[in-house]
Amino acid sequence: MRGNVFDIQRYSIHDGDGIRTVIFLKGCPLRCRWCSNPESQSSKPQLFYSQSRCIRCLSCVSASTNGEITASDQGPVIHWQKCGSEEAIKLAGVCPADALMIKGQKITVEEVMQVIRRDRMFYERSGGGVTLSGGEPLLQPEFAKHLLQACREEGIPTAVETTGYVPWENIARILPCTDLFLYDFKSPDSEIHRSWTGVDNKRILQNLKQLQTAGANIHVRTPVIPGMNDKPETLRKMAVILDQLGITARSLLPFHQYGSGKYRSCGIPYSMEDVQQLSEERMMELNQVFLAQKV
Ligand code: SF4
Numbered sequence: 001m002r003g004n005v006f007d008i009q010r011y012s013i014h015d016g017d018g019i020r021t022v023i024f025l026k027g028c029p030l031r032c033r034w035c036s037n038p039e040s041q042s043s044k045p046q047l048f049y050s051q052s053r054c055i056r057c058l059s060c061v062s063a064s065t066n067g068e069i070t071a072s073d074q075g076p077v078i079h080w081q082k083c084g085s086e087e088a089i090k091l092a093g094v095c096p097a098d099a100l101m102i103k104g105q106k107i108t109v110e111e112v113m114q115v116i117r118r119d120r121m122f123y124e125r126s127g128g129g130v131t132l133s134g135g136e137p138l139l140q141p142e143f144a145k146h147l148l149q150a151c152r153e154e155g156i157p158t159a160v161e162t163t164g165y166v167p168w169e170n171i172a173r174i175l176p177c178t179d180l181f182l183y184d185f186k187s188p189d190s191e192i193h194r195s196w197t198g199v200d201n202k203r204i205l206q207n208l209k210q211l212q213t214a215g216a217n218i219h220v221r222t223p224v225i226p227g228m229n230d231k232p233e234t235l236r237k238m239a240v241i242l243d244q245l246g247i248t249a250r251s252l253l254p255f256h257q258y259g260s261g262k263y264r265s266c267g268i269p270y271s272m273e274d275v276q277q278l279s280e281e282r283m284m285e286l287n288q289v290f291l292a293q294k295v
């Protein structure tokens, strides 16, 4: 069983309890304007260029097959419109400095488990474990299930971060081997949700309800995005929906610009470059609204 993985991060403390290894699965049905992992969205392999690592050896120019990389005085120039997944795959291993990487590798459950096992001691001491993230990990339900089962068999706690925008069957398949769902809920208004993420929120809310009815352990996470959901009245509406569903575990995640450089690295336009982060005071005010229970 192989999965399409674009990154594995060890020692994460933001994606569930304790110290965790986060496995990032590639492919997402959403296109959030603020996405901090643009390389996660397409399920195809893609080139990722890190200018700070480049030693300007120009080996990639010689290996280029479609004119996708040319030379300049400043180093290589990538012509993204000519650089599809076929070209990206051909460039694998060419760069001696890891400045050119291919995001999206097919790897086996056992290969991932070999990385996961290295930090078993940290999971045990901190109450941590493994989190599947993405992209949307439940676009690969069979791989996710096998990986989560393998963790369970070795006594490693499991969490899944999901958009909820998948068929219910995909969620049901991993339900028995998932200790915690980190569930994204972005906007209470379906049309606003669509305009900021590319999809409406109906399936997301329906699956959230079904997951709660199934007795899953759910923690809802809401990214606070200026212009989309950063008004107290919007977050109050969301809190009421969660209260009605009986979901008390919830957090706000402040908008940030940490991923902005990644857009340049994978040649994807980024429309939120000039958007300011919210102040701590503002986040505290919004948290008070969002965390307050009404029913
Ligand atoms: S759901 Fe997450 S990974 Fe997918 S586009 Fe939105 S922010 Fe990016």
Ligand code: SF4
Binding pocket: 053, 054, 055, 056, 057, 058, 059, 060, 061, 075, 076, 094, 095, 096, 097, 098, 099, 100
């Ligand atoms: S092969 Fe790597 S280090 Fe050399 S120019 Fe290309 S990106 Fe830079």
